[in-house]
Amino acid sequence: MTTAQTTASVSSRLGTRSPVLWWAGFGAVMVGAELIVLTRWVADRGWRLAQRPAPGAPGPGSPTITHVFTACWALVIAAMILWIIRDCRRSRRLSFPAVVVAAALLSPWLDLLGAARRPVFAYYADNPMVIRSWSPYLPGWRGGDQPVTDLLAQMLIYYVSMPLIFLIMREAVRYAARRRPHWGLLRLSAVSLAACTVCGAGLMFAGVAVRLFAFVDVIPELTLFHGTRFQYPLYDALLLGVCFAAFGMLWYRQDGHGLTAVERGADRLPTRYRTWARILAMTGTIQLALLAYGLGHVLLGLAASPAPAVLNTPVLLGPAAPW
Template sequence: MEKSIAASRGALASDISGSDGAAVVRTWAIIGAAFVVFILYVVFEWVTAPYFGPTQLAEGVEVPLNFKIGVWTVQIGMSLVWAYLIWTQIIKPIRQTGQPNTAGLLGIAFFVAIFWDPSMNWIQQGCVYNPYALNLGFLSGEIPGWMSPRGNLLPEPLLAWAGGYPGFLLWMTFGGLAVMRFVKARFPTISNVKLSLCGVFAAMVVDLVLESLLIRYSGIYAYPGSIRALSLWGGHWYQFPLYEALLFGGWVGCTSVLLYFKDDKGHTWVERGVEKMAFCKNSNFRQSMVRLVAIIGFCQVLEIIIYVLPMPLITANADPFPEDTPAFFTVGTGMCGPGTGLACPRPDLPIIRRNDLEKFSDTVQIAHEPVGEAVVR
């Protein structure tokens, strides 16, 4: 009787966790694979679109020398940082154990996250980029449901972000991880919930510091479409919205928590049980691929819930672009401003959807409204 009860309990436990103990990693891998397919579809639509190509700096618009230097510093510096992390977190671990570290897989997942980088512009433009940076425009206009006009002209600095997203975000992850380890050493009895909150908050702080420095001194991007009362240096082109650190730093901070809690095999929660999958047995390569896709799925879900969904709604309530916003961010890209046929977003103008440009091309709100006039104070 006792044996049958124990056997039934064992069967129940097995049913909950999956018959082979890999239910969690399999679920996240399926989610990740779905996102990868969707992203590849959008990328294909983008590269085959007739407008595909770089957004050129408009004639007569200049980028100051200090910002040219800043752009190249970021492009080269971030690439070197990512190259170092590829060596230390992917190549070396593969040579030693046959598989990359989870941090290296996170770096690749962060690279994939570039897809959602300008998501705050979904309803109306809030972030801008320097067209002096190497770019190919961006794929925003091909994302189903994208509302704001001229998303394809957004000069996403692909070279800078190709290294910057993995490198920059891993800095944030490592910052949160370091704080969690410090706090745990200092307060050994602290609960896991409080410890996790410390890690997430630390990542928010790292994001605030690094992004503020990048904006102010490199001029590679800015957040002119922000709520000034909720921003540092509100009313200036280099303003930094605190909710950017809260939301963006928040979802990246969750990866610090993910890295902190590992099992005895060095696997995080979303990778656990990968070695039990029949597909992965006796193959380090297949295990690595499943782990990677699972982590991509985890990061994509986090980013969409915590950042991608709320950020456009906040941006839709932003104040006007600051009057000192450099022309290379607006007129220089052709996205908005005098002579572009589209006013930069302001609370006293209607929100223009991308299919409104042709329908209402003769209205003052779109065609002839100079940026900076009638600024709401």
């Protein structure tokens, strides 16, 4: 048998028993699409805002609270990164949290997908670190030409933080499994969903409270504090739970090699490919969850009401407001 035939035979056998190849393939496709979008954005110098709100432009709250919270949260993230590095060095392998961080850094391009048809949520434009988002370069985007994003705060609070949320979910499942040993996969998955819903809602509401972003067009009957800058749609929490609950179970159900269900088979790949396969597989999984979350908001946005007057300001709605 020739070398090519041997390689093809091994790949065929791996493909039938290695979910990591399927997920890594999907992750590679998503990263490829991301590169196309971001390349167009960079080539067009699309990060430049056509106009920023004038100093003192009317808007709810002050950006100072955002800066303070972001700085404090950066300390939390630094501690988490040190913990991850220590864990990787002790085990002499790339741990699940490390893989999640690497995958999360490849995934924020879908951040504003939920606002693709109407401004379901929007970032405040008077924070000095905001730039024009790449979202208008997404296929089918109709959410305005000048949406902004605070990339640093967004990455720290919502993407690099993913291992913290997944850790809480895993520990909740572990606790439930110890207290209720007879519980099966379905009930433990419900525990992970509940933990994800609560933690996700807390983190999202924190972003609203510290004035990083606001939920703009919402369904009033399903929204807490409707009509204020603190309004938070309860269905967002449920969407987060449904779309991300699986990650708590993935971590809880690691195999003897420390691999989750989507990474299974990576240990049978050549050594030089294992790390990249695991990262791409996790990237595909996270981006699938983000895609489902964004499309869920697009659909629910069809029943949403326009932004209340307190949020209809130049610092939030950009071109929809009189700049």
